[in-house]
Amino acid sequence: MxxxxxxxxxxxxxxxxxxxxxxxxxxxxxxxxxxxxxxxxxxxxxxxxxxxxxxxxxxxxxxxxxxxxxxxxxxxxxxxxxxxxxxxxxxxxxxxxxxxxxxxxxxxxxxxxxxxxxxxxxxxxxxxxxxxxxxxxxxxxxxxxxxxxxxxxxxxxxxxxxxxxxxxxxxxxxxxxxxxxxxxxxxxxxxxxxxxxxxxxxxxxxxxxxxxxxxxxxxxxxxxxxxxxxxxxxxxxxxxxxxxxxxxxxxxxxxxxxxxxxxxxxxxxxxxxxxxxxxIRRAVPELPEAKRRRFVAHYGLPEYDAEVLVADASVAAYYEQAAAGSKNPKAISNWVMTELLAKFAENTIAPAQLAELVAAIDAGQISGKQGKEVFAEMFATGKNAAVIIQEKGLAQLSDAGALEGLVDQALAANPKSVADFKAGNAAAINFLKGQVIKLSKGKANPQLAGEILARKLQG
Amino acid sequence: MSLHTLTVCQLRDKIRTGEVSSREATQSLLDRIATVDGKVKAYNWLNDDDALAQADAAKKDGALAGVPVAIKDVLNVEGQPCTCASKILQGYIAPYDATAVRKLREAGAILVGRTNMDEFAMGSSTENSSWGTTRNPWDLTRIPGGSSGGSAAAVAADEAFAALGSDTGGSIRQPAALCGCVGLKPTYGRVSRYGLVAFASSLDQIGPFTKDVRDAALLLGVISGHDPMDSTSVPRAVPDYVAALERGVKGLRIGLPKEYFIPGMDREVEAAVRTAIRQWESLGAEVVEISLPHTDYAVAVYYLIATAEASANLARFDGVRYGLRVKGDDVIDTYGKTRGAGFGSEVKRRIILGTYALSAGYYDAYYLRAQKVRTLIRRDFEKAFAKCDVIVTPTTPEVAFKAGEKSGDPLKMYLSDIFTISVNLAGICGVSVPCGFAHKLPVGLQIIGKAFDEETVLRTAHAYEQATAWHKERPVL
Structure with a gap:
């Protein structure tokens, strides 16, 4: 039985x-x-x-x-x-x-x-x-x-x-x-x-x-x-x-x-x-279950993210403040979960500062990789992203005019790659893009450089 | 005239004008106690040096400036013993002041000593004290009543200008009647119970013993008022009780409950009470007959509710934290031995009764039923007070009895509170004032009032007192 x-x-x-x-x-x-x-x-x-x-x-x-x-x-x-x-x-x-x-x-x-x-x-x-x-x-x-x-x-x-x-x-x-x-x-x-x-x-x-x-x-x-x-x-x-x-x-x-x-x-x-x-009813806080559902619906987060963020009420509150000032709530979630959660107790970064960092990356001002460098500096000093980017000279080259000159230089210096591309080897453009970034000492916005290259090669 | 025979108001006025010092008054009182207390045995504890030191430090402008007041051994006075006349609290020193005691201090009173009582206020004769029986100053072979017998006897014998007692079923009014002094039980909630060692929490109330009604009004005004430490004390303004005394009784409706003038009541007691009623009529009051139909159930209801509450209230005396400890083999054995040795037989009887009344399977039949009947008794009074302003009864059915006469028969003893118990069950107020003598012993007149209408009760009593001289009679010791 x-x-x-x-x-x-x-x-x-x-x-x-x-x-x-x-x-x-x-x-x-x-x-x-x-x-x-x-x-x-x-x-x-x-x-x-x-x-x-x-x-x-x-x-x-x-x-x-x-x-x-x-x-x-x-x-x-x-x-x-x-x-x-x-x-x-x-x-x-x-x-x-x-x-x-x-x-x-x-x-x-x-x-x-x-x-x-x-x-x-x-x-x-x-x-x-x-x-x-x-x-x-x-x-x-x-x-x-x-x-x-x-x-x-x-x-x-x-x-x-x-x-x-x-x-x-x-x-x-x-x-x-x-x-x-x-x-x-x-x-x-x-x-x-x-x-x-x-x-x-x-x-x-x-x-x-x-x-x-x-x-x-x-x-x-x-x-x-x-x-x-x-x-x-x-x-x-x-x-x-x-x-x-x-x-x-x-x-x-x-x-x-x-x-x-x-x-x-x-x-x-x-x-x-x-x-x-x-x-007393007015003082009732949102319950974890309702908060998780709201995080998924309102911020478009995966359930996993909502679960992790809501588990700690102060983390959830921090997330909401940062996401409120951001166009990319999922990116905010990624930063909070991967970079901030483990050392949340010692955190000195204000929610608005994190939102600013995410915005700088999204705008192409700095790369994601540079973002991590900025984040570390921000965590250590409490300075704003803009200040750190300025001080470290990290801002990406996103000026199309300046980039065009560098693209022209790269095309002139690498005729073989140009020929490869025209022969149908599409991957050759990546090599050329790398050359443009190299010429810019790493500052060239890779996406923009790629677009200009493609236009010139196909034109 | 010796200082110890003065009333509180008389002495207070003499101290205020500087005619007499508090030390002189206190010394006069201590001398009186030294002379007569060997016979009366009203006090459990005295400390002359402490009392005189308080007198020297007393302020001269309070309502009780420099006046010594005796305290029943059930109220906590910081630094003094508080034994409740029980072996289980032998040697216990109170670590704080009861609120009523603190108010006395603040009014300038001298806390002169601890008066004897029935153990944990359980009794009607003061014979249930672990420290010996107090005697009635009018006849030393008789009891002073109880449970506040020490306070009543001390005031009657001029061993105290005034005293505090506690009244759970009549423990102020009954001994005041038997000793020939004034005893007031205020409305439940009028005086804070904080610091009063609880017997039955829903019935207990602190009140004064005095030589006349004016003093009772004065003391009530001092000890009354809301106390944040007692949730059952009522946030209600305290009137000027002394000023209210002068309003007279013209047009006052006095209710006589037919159930209280019973066959078997002592004839001389009844005669004294009837004479008093005629006195009021001559002063312009109107007498109406009323009915309190559930009177017969009061004693039974009382002994279920009071003992049930007591069974829990007295559970804390276990030898763990304070008081007597008789070591046993283990903690349960220690409880049994400590409580077995510490409590007297009447206290044990009531703990057993109360425990039984609350036990699974009996609760509905006893405790719950008693609470329902208590509500009916309260309604009896509400209905009666629609027809009258105060209710007058004898305080007791008979005068002070002989020591030992009833101590073997608890039921007979319980019946000596038959006229006072209902007032506690209804939570209202009552005073006992002297109204003559029967068999050469004092007779008490009980005046019962509506909840929080002590003013009317006191003015009724005062009008009677002004027209008679019974309150000036003193025993010869």
Whole structure:
């Protein structure tokens, strides 16, 4: 019997805000332990949470980018469980009225997006454990997918596309190594054609997108093998170990938490006004997929170029500025991809300068080869193309009158080639063209020289 | 006349004119405490040197310039212990000021000491304190009420010019009634809760204990107002409560809820309340009968909502970051041992009740149902206030009971808040003022007002107080 996997992902994303979700402490990675803390995020007696509106805004923005329905009325709930990384032993989260519902990442559906506070980070030493509360209270957005994925590759594609959207929107940097994006997976298997879902297993502790792919590949094989042996899959939570590349049981359903959710009495419900929603909607950036389509349609670029340029929002923006001032958007794309991309971070060339360089080549002022020389100089000095061409004496000889004299000289000095051409050897014109360029010390516009030669030889 | 018997307004005026210094007043108060608190046991913590140092540094122009105020042990005062009368917070020193406390400081008050209470404000007798029971100054064999029993007893015994307490189901009004002082529970959202160790977040409110209504109005004005640190505090201007006192009660409609004058109520208590009502009528107020039909459900609703919220609020006391830690074999064992040793039996009972009410499978039947009935109780008051301006009831069905009399029977104890609980559930305001004696013990009169209408409540109370002398009675110690 053939089996297929059913996968749903729960993605936690730390939002890029200056301060924490419910207090004024800074959010930063890598600070000395327990330095970015206050009575509120340490859960001291008597403190109260105050909502960070920017975090709500970024969650709504994410929802809009992902095509979600934005709740005009949302609220906060307490999720109760004891753990040392949880200052209050309850987490302020959203239970039945999340900020966003529905939505899509590519062909995969999103169930909901809600906002909550991150927990602290535990460290385990030889004899003791320690808790760093710097992370506690960081705004954390949870994006729950529909069980729409069928393979590790689907999950990989979902996460890659989701990350691209969130980074593009400035919502999060999504650096998994810094824990800014974390992913849990729910996976089950069933015979192909079966409509009912199998018992799902939750996998935790995957630290990279490729780790998610590896963990899923392992887990799907494990479940299929178990089912084929006649075993029953039980609902449980398993931990992925990236070093040994296996999942192992963390807890079973009998030990599942009863979180005893109830509405958070310390916070008012979130009411999203029409004006605020409209304001956030105006801030929605163009999504990568739409941008790629536009680059192909508007600039006439091949899909490959659009893909490469759009992959980095700042590269795409640079390209658009340069292309706006150019009659040759494809040439601009070539220059950006081949010359600029690798060292984009150190780039000093303004978009208009690149457009000017391309125009100089297109006008025949300099050759393509000379263009590279100009580009290198421009990159090093920041000077404009015209200045560099002038300083280096690179301008091509495109004056027909001056070129005619050189053509006449070349024809006079090479009677044999002239005779060859007239005898039907068309290639002889190339030799003559080379002679004209040589006489011009390389400056002759090759195309123009060719035209004059052809006219004189045929005339 | 000794300084410690003055009201806040009287003392403040003497300090302002330079007739008396804050140090003299503070010293007089400390002497009084030294004389009588061995019997009353109103305070958990005092620091004479600290209080006198504050007095010396006090400004002379604030609303409370140089006046010592006692603080219930549930409010954070930076640098002072904040134990909530619980072993689990023994030795804990508050790292910040509650907003209400900060406002007192800014008005020039001296934060003189910590008053005793039922552990985490859970109780009606102050017997649930880990640091011993406070006694009623009128009869030391009796309880002062609770949970703010220390604050009430301190004011009644002239051991405090005024005190702050907290009221979740009656914890200001009930002990004020039983000790014979004024106790005000403001509208939910009127006073910031920031720095008040939470019992039940949707019900808790900070309020003053004072010797008369004028002082209550003065203190309310100082501690009220929107606080960016408390999202449930309301951005609404703070009126001049003292100025509002003088408007009288002519034409005022006083509602008497028929459900509150119940069979089984102490006859002498009822008589005192009825006499008070006639007093208002003689001052030009009109009495109307009203109905609050869901009154019978209030206690049940309260003990579901309050315990549910408490079960989460008290989860933070786990021995990890502060307070008591009893080491166990692992972290779960440490939680169990710490909380087992740190919490008293009433606190444990309520955590268990609240945890149960929120559990999967029971939530709808208990917590959700209770919230729905809470809405009905709130509507009862809205409808009633269409017919009247204030509602008057006894604050408690009976006078102060004997220590130990109800401590073995939680249900009986819970019923001593039967007349005060609905006000918290509805989120409105209420004050208890002395209205005579029954069995030689103080009787309290409760005046309930609309949300954010403390002005009318206070002026009703003030008119009564001006016409009577009950508030001037003092216990002999």
């Amino acid at each position: 053939e089996y297929e996997a059913v996968i749903g992902l729960e993605v936690h994303v730390q939002l890029k805000t200056h301060s924490k979700m419910f207090c004024g402490c800074a959010t930063a990675f890598g600070a000395e332990p327990n330095t970015l803390v206050c009575p509120v995020c340490l859960g001291y007696p008597g403190v109260l949470p105050v909502m960070n509106a920017e975090a709500v805004r970024k969650t709504i923005l994410s929802g809009l980018m992902l095509g979600c329905e934005i709740a005009r009325f949302s609220k906060w709930d307490r999720k109760n469980y004891f753990y040392p990384d949880m200052p209050k032993n309850y987490q302020i989260s959203q239970y039945d009225l999340p900020l966003c519902k529905g939505g899509r990442v590519g062909k995969f559906g999103i169930t909901r997006i809600h906002l909550e506070e991150d927990v602290a980070k535990s460290f385990h030493f030889a004899e003791t454990s320690g808790v760093d509360f710097n992370r506690a209270g960081t705004p954390l957005m949870e994006i729950v997918s529909e069980p729409d994925m069928r393979s590790p590759e689907d999950a990989f594609a979902y996460l890659t596309a989701l990350k691209e959207v969130l980074i593009g929107g400035g919502v999060s940097d999504c650096d998994m190594e810094k824990g800014q994006l974390r992913c849990d997976a729910n996976v089950s298997v069933r015979p192909v054609g079966e409509k009912k879902f199998g018992e799902k297993v939750e996998i935790k502790n995957m630290n990279s997108i490729s780790g998610v792919r590896r963990a899923l590949a392992y887990e799907i094989q494990r479940q299929i093998a178990a089912v084929k042996r006649g075993e029953t899959i039980v609902q449980e939570t398993r931990r992925w170990d990236d070093d040994t590349s296996v999942t192992s049981v963390m807890r079973t359903k009998e030990h599942a938490h009863d979180y005893r959710y109830f509405p958070e009495p310390d916070l008012m419900p979130v009411e999203v006004s029409a004006a605020w929603l409209a304001e």
